[in-house]
Amino acid sequence: MSRNTSPRIHESSIRDVTFGEDVTVVQPVNLYECSIGDESFVGPFVEIQKGVQIGKCCKIQSHSFICELVTIGDGCFISHGAMFINDRFDEGGPAGGDESKWERTIVEDNVSIGTNATVLPVRICKGTVIGAGAVVTRDIEKPGVYVGNPARRLRDL
Numbered sequence: 001m002s003r004n005t006s007p008r009i010h011e012s013s014i015r016d017v018t019f020g021e022d023v024t025v026v027q028p029v030n031l032y033e034c035s036i037g038d039e040s041f042v043g044p045f046v047e048i049q050k051g052v053q054i055g056k057c058c059k060i061q062s063h064s065f066i067c068e069l070v071t072i073g074d075g076c077f078i079s080h081g082a083m084f085i086n087d088r089f090d091e092g093g094p095a096g097g098d099e100s101k102w103e104r105t106i107v108e109d110n111v112s113i114g115t116n117a118t119v120l121p122v123r124i125c126k127g128t129v130i131g132a133g134a135v136v137t138r139d140i141e142k143p144g145v146y147v148g149n150p151a152r153r154l155r156d157l
Contacts, residue, residue: 020056034066037074055109069102073109073126081116088120117151127157 012030020038025031029042033050036042040054043062048054052066055074060066063081070084086102087095095101103121107113111124114132123139130136131147131154140146145154 026062043080061115068099069104069121070107071105072107073111075110076107077112079113079115079117079132082113083116083118085118085120129157 012028013032014025014029015032017031017033018035020036020040022039023036023042025042026044028044030047031042034048034052034054036048036054037056037058039056040058040060042048042060045063046060048060048066049068051068053071054060055072055076057074058072058076058078060078061080064078064083066072066078066084067086069086072078084105086105088103090101105119105121106123108124108126110126111128111130113119113130114134116132117130117134117136119130119136122136124130124136125141125143127143128140129145130151131145133149134147134151135149136146137150140151142153144156146152147154
């Protein structure tokens with residue numbers, strides 16, 4: 001029996017993206033079927049999936065992953081390695097292609113998310129800071145600084 005030992009290669013790309021004015025993108029990136037607002041910045045090694053909406057004047061730093069069903073408001077900062085999750089593994093494993101099990105994340109205006117933070121499907125209110133390495137598992141309804149796993153309110157701003 002003969003096996004194909006050649007790997008399947010998928011190139012990173014920018015495909016079907018709606019860009020606002022004066023957007024900066026540093027390649028390589030994988031951006032597809034999303035929208036990125038005016039004067040925003042996307043660093044290298046970022047993936048932004050279909051349906052994602054990034055507001056105006058945002059900075060998405062390197063190695064961040066923004067999955068489907070995420071909306072990010074204006075003036076947000078997403079630091080290096082931040083990860084957004086749309087599947088809570090409610091049944092003990094990934095939902096796979098069953099999009100009906102995925103959930104939405106809303107990040108309101110002027111939110112900063114620290115390096116290596118993980119954001120599950122939640123709503124984060126405007127003016128919030130998520131600390132480096134934090135894991136956001138619940139909605140954040142009051143502005144402030146949130147840290148830890150799970151993320152808890154540390155202080156007011």
